[in-house]
Amino acid sequence: MAWSRKSAMFASLATALYLLGLVLRNSQLVTVAVVFLSFLTWAALRAAHADVAATGRRIDEEEDSEDAPTLASLSAMRKISAARIFEDGEIQVTLRLQNHSPLSKILEVKDTVPEVMRIKEGANYILMELGPRRETLIEYTVECPLRGFYTLGPVSIRVQDPFGLFHKEKEIHVYDDFLVFPKTEDLKEAFVKSRVPKIFTGAVNIRQPGEGSNFYNLREYIPGDPMRKVNWKAYARSGKMMVNEFERDAVSDIILIVDSRSISETGPVSRNSLVYSTRAAASLAQYFLSRRDSVGLVIYGSDINSVDRDTGKKQLYVLLTKLAGAAAKGNTPLQVVTNRIMPHINKGSPIIILSPLEGDPTLINAVRDFRAREFDVTVLSPSSLEFEFDAKRLDRTGYEVMKTERDILMTELRGLGAFVMDWEPDMLLSTALAGARGF
Amino acid sequence: MVAGKSADTAHLYEGKVMRAAAPSRKKLAGKMKAGGAEVPDDAVPKVHIPTFVESLFGGPLVPKMKFLPADRMVQTLQLIGGGLMMMLAVLTYLVTPADGTFWNGFALWMGFDALGQILHLVIVIAALGAGFFGIFRRDARGLLVSYVLFIVISLRFAASKDTFDTGVLSEVGEFWTKQLIVLYAVSLVMYMEVTNGIIRFSMLDTSIRTGEVYVMNVKKVLSRYHISLVVTPVIAAFVASCTLLINVIIPWFFEFFDKETSVRLSQSVELTSVYGVALGTMFVFILVATLFAANIPLRIQQWREAADD
Numbered sequence: 001m002a003w004s005r006k007s008a009m010f011a012s013l014a015t016a017l018y019l020l021g022l023v024l025r026n027s028q029l030v031t032v033a034v035v036f037l038s039f040l041t042w043a044a045l046r047a048a049h050a051d052v053a054a055t056g057r058r059i060d061e062e063e064d065s066e067d068a069p070t071l072a073s074l075s076a077m078r079k080i081s082a083a084r085i086f087e088d089g090e091i092q093v094t095l096r097l098q099n100h101s102p103l104s105k106i107l108e109v110k111d112t113v114p115e116v117m118r119i120k121e122g123a124n125y126i127l128m129e130l131g132p133r134r135e136t137l138i139e140y141t142v143e144c145p146l147r148g149f150y151t152l153g154p155v156s157i158r159v160q161d162p163f164g165l166f167h168k169e170k171e172i173h174v175y176d177d178f179l180v181f182p183k184t185e186d187l188k189e190a191f192v193k194s195r196v197p198k199i200f201t202g203a204v205n206i207r208q209p210g211e212g213s214n215f216y217n218l219r220e221y222i223p224g225d226p227m228r229k230v231n232w233k234a235y236a237r238s239g240k241m242m243v244n245e246f247e248r249d250a251v252s253d254i255i256l257i258v259d260s261r262s263i264s265e266t267g268p269v270s271r272n273s274l275v276y277s278t279r280a281a282a283s284l285a286q287y288f289l290s291r292r293d294s295v296g297l298v299i300y301g302s303d304i305n306s307v308d309r310d311t312g313k314k315q316l317y318v319l320l321t322k323l324a325g326a327a328a329k330g331n332t333p334l335q336v337v338t339n340r341i342m343p344h345i346n347k348g349s350p351i352i353i354l355s356p357l358e359g360d361p362t363l364i365n366a367v368r369d370f371r372a373r374e375f376d377v378t379v380l381s382p383s384s385l386e387f388e389f390d391a392k393r394l395d396r397t398g399y400e401v402m403k404t405e406r407d408i409l410m411t412e413l414r415g416l417g418a419f420v421m422d423w424e425p426d427m428l429l430s431t432a433l434a435g436a437r438g439f
Numbered sequence: 440m441v442a443g444k445s446a447d448t449a450h451l452y453e454g455k456v457m458r459a460a461a462p463s464r465k466k467l468a469g470k471m472k473a474g475g476a477e478v479p480d481d482a483v484p485k486v487h488i489p490t491f492v493e494s495l496f497g498g499p500l501v502p503k504m505k506f507l508p509a510d511r512m513v514q515t516l517q518l519i520g521g522g523l524m525m526m527l528a529v530l531t532y533l534v535t536p537a538d539g540t541f542w543n544g545f546a547l548w549m550g551f552d553a554l555g556q557i558l559h560l561v562i563v564i565a566a567l568g569a570g571f572f573g574i575f576r577r578d579a580r581g582l583l584v585s586y587v588l589f590i591v592i593s594l595r596f597a598a599s600k601d602t603f604d605t606g607v608l609s610e611v612g613e614f615w616t617k618q619l620i621v622l623y624a625v626s627l628v629m630y631m632e633v634t635n636g637i638i639r640f641s642m643l644d645t646s647i648r649t650g651e652v653y654v655m656n657v658k659k660v661l662s663r664y665h666i667s668l669v670v671t672p673v674i675a676a677f678v679a680s681c682t683l684l685i686n687v688i689i690p691w692f693f694e695f696f697d698k699e700t701s702v703r704l705s706q707s708v709e710l711t712s713v714y715g716v717a718l719g720t721m722f723v724f725i726l727v728a729t730l731f732a733a734n735i736p737l738r739i740q741q742w743r744e745a746a747d748d
Contacts, residue, residue, distance in 0.1 A: 027713045028593050028620055031679055034720050035624040038678035041727050042671055106660055128655035162667035163632055
């Protein structure tokens, strides 16, 4: 049984008045103290009737103890509408609370919801009277504005005396995990093509002759060419057997590199570089996988987390899960990442780096290394300066100075042959990509 | 890391030192002076540092929550609280005469005897004023002042039985005198509880109306509070009466064994004084402690559950 601040104050006052009454030989003071004590004692007696444990341990752990009859009388179950949703999505939660006891109870129930969530409908904090051997359903909807791994629970149940002097609390350890993926943008075109396609055919035509649907070139017939490829009109014009060549449709390896160093979280919680980077990476992954490319992911912060290249819907969920769990930590430089991954990726593959481009002196060297090995490097840089300036955390002078430094760095990267885009907040990803590729 | 080498990363990246943590842009914003730019308000996170009193009591004494207009339940409590306060003011004036108070002593020292009575009355009126402000404006500060004044007024030296005999209470018998004192004490405690309930239920009502809390079966929840408001003072009054009437109860108990001892006990100066009340308190609370030690509440519940099964 826990004391509230009110009961502690009442008890202190009662003790003080009692002692003062004895010292001053004042029976009124002693009487007031006695009434206070009786009041507290009665409330404590009522609270001791409560049907929950003061220890907050699990119901099943208490089966053998003397307190078991009072503990085993309440149980809770939770059902959630989805275990995986995208940012700004909603989850409907249904909490079923059962009273197995033949006695009625007045309970305060609070289902613990992660702090970043917003209760959109209903309430997770309920004061109720639960009848004997009855059950009730508590329904509420939470809105999930930020990506991540989240847990609902435990269910806290509190029983207190009517005056709020003493209470007993118990946590029913019912947990439900769910995952919030970064939200994605539908892309029509990413302007990224590989110069070193893989041997499998895919949905993207590349500027090389091969199996495909788009016309590429005419060439002279070589024995063995199928007759259906012969261009009869060209044969009639030139008198030579000519065949059509097509642009090769192929798949390529795409590597997404997301900077999740602690600096990438500079700015407001819902508007910072990491939030935008993960959303962009999710959108790009969805786009490239839909055109049957292989997509790999590297997230670097305190350490380097990578997902090997693969295709298909399963790969998309793997990537989204990794992106949902990306936390801003550490300060691993990009050079360490390039050194680690370069031996494992096909030379010339497109690499998309999503980084605020801050606090990393190895950045230029790392991009230079990629370019030296003919990788097609695209850098999308959500500017944390803009986020902070918009949030009025940065004044005009500071902003201008840092913006100039940033522009110089970007010019230097462009000089190395990388496609760089200063991605300002509210700019669509497709626009940023088009800008990076010079469209 | 190799022993003796510095903890930075200079030896790894061509002499460039990696920063161990993100640079503080907030710090930079704080240092900037050019162009008369001021530090933005939200550049420094606002952290509430509890005052000495708050840290002593474990939180703010007065909640800063703004209440919505009072609902019916709160209005009822306000009326009950106001009524209780009026009754308490009258009882306080009756039960605690000015004799023996600091201000009465000061008035006697000044040679202006009536001043003691005037100051006594002023304190009662001030307690009423602060109470009314606290109750109807739902301001815990007013209530706190009112509680303090109602307690201060009963702080008297030499407030033994003799003092009562010269006051209004000399008109009634010992039993009714004690009942009046019990009524005063119960009123004081209930006044504190009801006025506290006004703040508590205002907070609850505001939370309900803003959707923070949902209450299922409000009537049953409130009826439990109403019942407690009636039952608890009766029980508290009974326990207090038992302790105050110890000089009657103990001789009555001994009368079954030895009449002479009973008469002696009834004439005992200690039993009829404030020490008798202390003895009574001890007896009553030893009994209560025994109930708790035997875990009676739990056993009663087990018995009730078993009976219902």
